[in-house]
Amino acid sequence: MEVIDARVLSREELLPELFFIWLEAPTIAREARPGQFLMVSCGVHKDPLLRRPLCVSRLAPMGNGQTPDRLALLFSVRGRGSLSLGQCQTGDCLSILGPLGKPFRLERASRKVVLVAGGTGLSPLGGLAEEAVRQGKEVTLLLGVESATKMFPPRVIPQGVRLEVASMDGSMGHKGLVTELLAAHLAGADQCFAVGPLGMYKTLARIRPSLPPVPIQISLETRMACGTGLCFACSVPTRQGLRLSCKDGPVFALDEVLWDRL
Amino acid sequence: MTLSFNLVPGHPGGLWLANPVLTASGTCGYGVELGEIIDIQRLGAIVCKGITLHPREGNPQPRVAETPAGLLNSIGLQNIGVEALIRDMAPLWASWRVPVIVNIAGESAREYREVARRLDGVPGVAGIEVNISCPNVAQGGMEFGAKPRPAARVVAAVRKATGLPLLVKLTPNGADMPAVARAVAEAGADALTVMNTILGLAIDTTQRKPFFPAVKAGLSGPAIKPIALYHVYEVARAVSVPVVGCGGIASATDALEFLMAGATAVQVGTATLVNPKAPLEVLEGLEAYLKQKNIADVRELVGAAAKA
Numbered sequence: 276m277e278v279i280d281a282r283v284l285s286r287e288e289l290l291p292e293l294f295f296i297w298l299e300a301p302t303i304a305r306e307a308r309p310g311q312f313l314m315v316s317c318g319v320h321k322d323p324l325l326r327r328p329l330c331v332s333r334l335a336p337m338g339n340g341q342t343p344d345r346l347a348l349l350f351s352v353r354g355r356g357s358l359s360l361g362q363c364q365t366g367d368c369l370s371i372l373g374p375l376g377k378p379f380r381l382e383r384a385s386r387k388v389v390l391v392a393g394g395t396g397l398s399p400l401g402g403l404a405e406e407a408v409r410q411g412k413e414v415t416l417l418l419g420v421e422s423a424t425k426m427f428p429p430r431v432i433p434q435g436v437r438l439e440v441a442s443m444d445g446s447m448g449h450k451g452l453v454t455e456l457l458a459a460h461l462a463g464a465d466q467c468f469a470v471g472p473l474g475m476y477k478t479l480a481r482i483r484p485s486l487p488p489v490p491i492q493i494s495l496e497t498r499m500a501c502g503t504g505l506c507f508a509c510s511v512p513t514r515q516g517l518r519l520s521c522k523d524g525p526v527f528a529l530d531e532v533l534w535d536r537l
Numbered sequence: 538m539t540l541s542f543n544l545v546p547g548h549p550g551g552l553w554l555a556n557p558v559l560t561a562s563g564t565c566g567y568g569v570e571l572g573e574i575i576d577i578q579r580l581g582a583i584v585c586k587g588i589t590l591h592p593r594e595g596n597p598q599p600r601v602a603e604t605p606a607g608l609l610n611s612i613g614l615q616n617i618g619v620e621a622l623i624r625d626m627a628p629l630w631a632s633w634r635v636p637v638i639v640n641i642a643g644e645s646a647r648e649y650r651e652v653a654r655r656l657d658g659v660p661g662v663a664g665i666e667v668n669i670s671c672p673n674v675a676q677g678g679m680e681f682g683a684k685p686r687p688a689a690r691v692v693a694a695v696r697k698a699t700g701l702p703l704l705v706k707l708t709p710n711g712a713d714m715p716a717v718a719r720a721v722a723e724a725g726a727d728a729l730t731v732m733n734t735i736l737g738l739a740i741d742t743t744q745r746k747p748f749f750p751a752v753k754a755g756l757s758g759p760a761i762k763p764i765a766l767y768h769v770y771e772v773a774r775a776v777s778v779p780v781v782g783c784g785g786i787a788s789a790t791d792a793l794e795f796l797m798a799g800a801t802a803v804q805v806g807t808a809t810l811v812n813p814k815a816p817l818e819v820l821e822g823l824e825a826y827l828k829q830k831n832i833a834d835v836r837e838l839v840g841a842a843a844k845a
Contacts, residue, residue, distance in 0.1 A: 276573075316811075321787070372812075503570065506563065510595065522570075
């Protein structure tokens with residue numbers, strides 16, 4: 276784990292208030308695994324005071340090498356911090372702390388994996404999909420968006436995956452929740468990874484008994500202050516007692532979390 | 538250049554610290570967590586997360602909210618309990634160079650006394666910080682610290698239970714701080730930590746209800762620095778025991794202000810949550826200042842702005 280000033284290599288506003296930013300961060304990128312996160316400074320003069328937790332979305336080498344030395348953030352504006360962060364320019368430096376938390380546990384032996392992304396839940400799953408494809412696994416990505424106009428541009432959709440889209444208004448793919456696609460795709464899968472809003476996880480927990488018994492990992496970010504296990508803000512009630520989202524997570528087994536207490 | 542000093546000159550055994558930069562309780566876990574990120578052995582002391590007789594789950598989510606240059610928290614003293622602390626943490630601390638001061642809390646004077654009694658003589662525990670100022674628990678905590686008599690009663694009970702150096706962490710909420718400070722000093726406090734968080738509130742305007750399930754919360758961070766500084770100045774003039782400044786300290790300049798106002802040491806808290814290196818940066822900045830100004834002993838600065 277390190278604190279570094281990472282140079283902004285590129286910044287794109289993919290859709291209104293949806294940003295895709297590449298950072299030069301060799302020391303962090305070579306340690307980071309899909310599912311881990313960074314605490315990113317978004318303020319000047321102590322305002323906003325706190326860093327914001329953001330998943331590592333992609334890892335890549337700058338040139339032809341094998342070792343990743345840059346990383347991407349994919350996020351939408353949720354408040355003052357992310358709004359300010361989205362305004363950064365190429366060449367700016369962002370203070371980042373990471374990599375933090377536990378990554379996804381992608382089993383070598385898994386042949387078929389299903390990824391479920393609710394909106395910007397695509398962020399960490401993009402990197403995980405690339406890793407799984409590299410390992411030769413069969414990857415299905417179920418992606419839920421509000422509508423066709425909110426669909427992510429092709430360049431942030433991981434390559435080599437089978438993509439199924441659900442939209443709330445039916446303007447693209449299945450009409451309804453992305454979790455409704457799961458039952459049809461989970462059979463035969465070895466592992467499932469789901470990232471999205473809290474409501475999506477609660478839905479998953481509710482429909483869980485009707486789904487094939489494939490292990491499901493989720494990424495849960497309860498509200499954090501430090502991101503490093505110091506303040507105990509991001510407690511998560513689990514079957515093994517309280518855990519911290521920042522240190523013990525953000526990746527948890529779906530079945531481990533006590534969803535009715537969140 | 539001398540940075541080391543005795544934190545508790547009135548205590549028979551004393552407690553010598555390598556420098557006046559400490560961590561604040563609740564912002565470094567049990568020290569172990571911060572130790573995974575920075576070299577904590579260089580610090581003056583570690584003040585660990587508030588501990589109670591029995592383990593506590595703390596408050597439900599959400600537990601933190603950001604404010605302009607500040608942080609509201611409603612953690613609610615989530616902790617592993619004193620027995621697990623003695624079993625799992627103290628043996629690690631015993632091997633450290635940096636002393637660890639254990640922050641303790643309770644719902645009754647008896648509970649404070651019992652926690653202190655169990656910590657007495659435990660290798661690895663260098664001192665106790667009596668927390669009579671936590672705003673985030675339903676019972677105990679701050680209500681002891683708001684008035685001189687209940688505050689003195691808790692401190693006297695703890696004093697009887699242990700020979701360890703005692704710091705007492707005061708609350709600014711509803712308290713005449715100099716009066717409480719005098720009462721707890723008389724009851725056996727070896728030093729005072731000024732101050733804990735300031736009571737605050739946040740409202741969820743969408744749901745038209747308080748943001749925190751426990752309603753109230755404690756405000757910390759740069760936003761409260763001038764208030765903490767004022768209380769340090771006032772308390773340091775009211776008592777002869779040392780005062781440890783705490784509240785919004787994020788830089789060496791902040792630390793210098795507290796020393797000059799009358800604090801003999803400082804605790805870095807919320808700043809560490811934003812930047813884990815903050816306590817070390819405060820220390821390095823302090824060293825650089827002493828060198829630049831050719832000051833032989835950091836103690837020359839203590840109260841420098843309060844002497845008039």
